[in-house]
Amino acid sequence: MIQKLSVPVSVTLVFDHRRRTAAPTQVVFDGREYRILKVGFHHTYRRGRTLFQVFSVAAETVYFRLVLNTDNLFWTLEEIHDGEAG
Amino acid sequence: MTVRLVKLGFNPKPPTVMHLDLNSCFASVEQQADPFLRGRPVAVAAYDSPGGCIIAPSVEAKQAGVKVGMRVRQGRSLCPELTVLPPDPNKYRAVHLALRKLLETYTDKVCPKSIDEFVLDLEGAPAWRRGMVQAAGEIKRRIREEIGEWLRVSVGIGPNRFLAKTAASLRKPDGLETIDESNFRQVYRRLAVTDLCGIKTGNLVRLNGQGIFTAEDFYLADEARLKAAFASVAGYYWYCRLRGWEIDEVVFGRRSYGNSYALPKSLTDPEELLPILLKLVVKMGARVRRAGWRARGVHVSLLYRDWSHWHRGQVQAETVFDDRDIYAAAVKILGACPYRKPVHTLAVSCFDLVKAGSAQMSLFGEAERKERLARAIDEINDRWGQYVITPALMLGTGENVPDRVAFGGVKELEEAVMAAV
Numbered sequence: 001m002i003q004k005l006s007v008p009v010s011v012t013l014v015f016d017h018r019r020r021t022a023a024p025t026q027v028v029f030d031g032r033e034y035r036i037l038k039v040g041f042h043h044t045y046r047r048g049r050t051l052f053q054v055f056s057v058a059a060e061t062v063y064f065r066l067v068l069n070t071d072n073l074f075w076t077l078e079e080i081h082d083g084e085a086g
Numbered sequence: 087m088t089v090r091l092v093k094l095g096f097n098p099k100p101p102t103v104m105h106l107d108l109n110s111c112f113a114s115v116e117q118q119a120d121p122f123l124r125g126r127p128v129a130v131a132a133y134d135s136p137g138g139c140i141i142a143p144s145v146e147a148k149q150a151g152v153k154v155g156m157r158v159r160q161g162r163s164l165c166p167e168l169t170v171l172p173p174d175p176n177k178y179r180a181v182h183l184a185l186r187k188l189l190e191t192y193t194d195k196v197c198p199k200s201i202d203e204f205v206l207d208l209e210g211a212p213a214w215r216r217g218m219v220q221a222a223g224e225i226k227r228r229i230r231e232e233i234g235e236w237l238r239v240s241v242g243i244g245p246n247r248f249l250a251k252t253a254a255s256l257r258k259p260d261g262l263e264t265i266d267e268s269n270f271r272q273v274y275r276r277l278a279v280t281d282l283c284g285i286k287t288g289n290l291v292r293l294n295g296q297g298i299f300t301a302e303d304f305y306l307a308d309e310a311r312l313k314a315a316f317a318s319v320a321g322y323y324w325y326c327r328l329r330g331w332e333i334d335e336v337v338f339g340r341r342s343y344g345n346s347y348a349l350p351k352s353l354t355d356p357e358e359l360l361p362i363l364l365k366l367v368v369k370m371g372a373r374v375r376r377a378g379w380r381a382r383g384v385h386v387s388l389l390y391r392d393w394s395h396w397h398r399g400q401v402q403a404e405t406v407f408d409d410r411d412i413y414a415a416a417v418k419i420l421g422a423c424p425y426r427k428p429v430h431t432l433a434v435s436c437f438d439l440v441k442a443g444s445a446q447m448s449l450f451g452e453a454e455r456k457e458r459l460a461r462a463i464d465e466i467n468d469r470w471g472q473y474v475i476t477p478a479l480m481l482g483t484g485e486n487v488p489d490r491v492a493f494g495g496v497k498e499l500e501e502a503v504m505a506a507v
Contacts, residue, residue, distance in 0.1 A: 040234075
C-alpha cells in the first residue's frame with residue numbers, strides 16, 4: 001500500500017567524488033534502519049526560491065520518497081510503499 | 087483560367103526525421119521512481135477517487151484493458167489490482183528536460199511536441215551519417231542508461247514529421263520503425279484512415295464522402311479529390327504529407343495564455359465558482375507578466391457536466407496585466423452566461439497579447455502604479471512560493487487548481503525549460 005505522509009526522517013547521503021554521484025544510502029524511520037539498494041529516480045523542484053531534491057529510493061521491501069530542503073538541509077519522508085498493490 | 091495540377095511523387099530523399107514517443111509516459115516514470123510498481127498495472131489519474139479520470143495507464147494496465155479517459159472505477163473493475171496514483175508534474179518535467187538534453191547531443195534541431203514526444207531532424211548531423219536506425223538504437227540505449235532503465239521509447243523514422251510519427255505508432259512499446267520510399271505502400275495497406283494522426287470522426291466523414299475508406303485510398307486520391315474532401319488548403323497539405331513532403335515544420339508563436347480546472351465536484355452557482363476563477367486568474371496572470379506580456383482580450387469558458395459548452399471572449403478598452411483587472415473582466419463575462427448548470431471544467435484565458443513595453447502609458451500613471459504593485463507581489467511569490475500573497479477572495483480554495491501538465495501542449499514546457507535554465 002502507498003501511504004502519503006510528511007515526517008522528518010534521518011538520512012545518510014554519500015557523495016562519491018570518483019563517480020561524481022551523490023545518493024542516500026540509509027534511512028532511519030520509525031525506529032528502524034533501512035539500507036537503500038536502489039535510487040529509482042532523482043529530480044528537483046522549486047517552491048519559491050527554495051530548491052528541493054527528491055530521491056525516489058528502494059530498500060529491500062520498502063520504497064521511500066525522500067525530499068531534501070536545500071535551504072535548511074532537513075529531510076522529509078513524503079511517501080512510503082510496502083511493495084503491495086493498492 | 088484552368089490550373090493544371092502537377093502529380094507529386096513520393097519524396098525520394100533518405101529519411102532524416104525521427105519521432106520519439108515515451109511509452110505510457112507518466113505511468114512509466116512512476117514505475118521508474120518506485121521499483122515495486124514495475125511490471126504491475128499502474129494508472130496515473132487526475133484524481134484517485136472513483137470518478138477520477140485516468141490520464142496515463144502503464145503498459146501492464148493497457149494489457150488489462152485500461153485506457154486513457156476511463157474513470158478510476160471503470161479501470162478498477164477491469165483490473166482490480168490496478169494501482170492508481172495522482173500526477174506528479176515535477177517528476178515528468180524532469181524526465182522531459184533530461185530527454186531534451188540527451189537528444190540535443192545529436193542535433194540542434196530538436197522540437198518537443200508534448201511532454202513525451204520529440205521530433206529530431208538529423209539531416210547532416212554525424213549521427214545521420216552513421217545511420218538513422220543505428221542512431222535510434224543508440225538513443226534508446228542511452229535513455230535506459232542515463233535517464234531510467236524502465237523508460238521505453240517508440241521511435242519512428244521518416245522523410246517528414248508526419249510519416250515519422252506514423253512510424254512511431256506502428257509498434258508500441260519500444261518500437262523502432264521506418265517509413266520511406268521502399269515500404270510506404272505496404273504500411274498504408276495495413277492502416278485504417280483513423281490510424282493516421284489528424285484523422286478522426288469529422289475528417290473520416292469528409293473522406294468517406296469522396297469514396298476514401300482506407301489509408302491506401304487516401305494516398306491514391308488525387309489532389310483535386312482531397313481538396314474537395316476538405317474544402318480547404320488542408321487537402322493539399324494531406325496530399326503532400328502522405329507523399330513524405332514536409333509541410334508541418336511550422337512553429338506557432340504564443341497567442342494566448344490560459345488555465346483551466348476540472349472541478350472535483352459539480353458547482354452551479356457563480357458565487358461558488360468565483361474563488362476558483364480568481365485562482366485561475368492569479369495563476370495565469372503571473373505567467374503572463376513573467377513572460378513580459380499584457381493582454382487586450384479575456385476569455386472565459388465553461389464545460390458543463392452534460393458536456394455542453396459555453397464560452398465568451400471580450401476585448402478590453404485597455405490592455406490588462408493586473409490580476410484584479412483580469413478578474414473583473416472575467417467576472418463580467420461569467421455574469422453574461424445564461425445557463426445555471428453543474429460545471430465540469432472552468433477555464434480562463436488571455437488573448438490578443440502585446441509586449442509590456444509597447445503598451446500605451448496611462449495619462450495619470452495609474453497603470454504604472456499597478457505595474458509596480460503587481461511586480462512586487464510577483465517577486466514575493468517567486469521568492470517564497472506561489473500563492474504566498476493572494477487576494478482574500480481566494481481563501482478557502484486550498485487544493486483547488488493544482489499543478490498540472492497540459493495535454494499535448496508545448497508552450498507550458500517552454501516555461502519549465504526557462505525555469506530550469
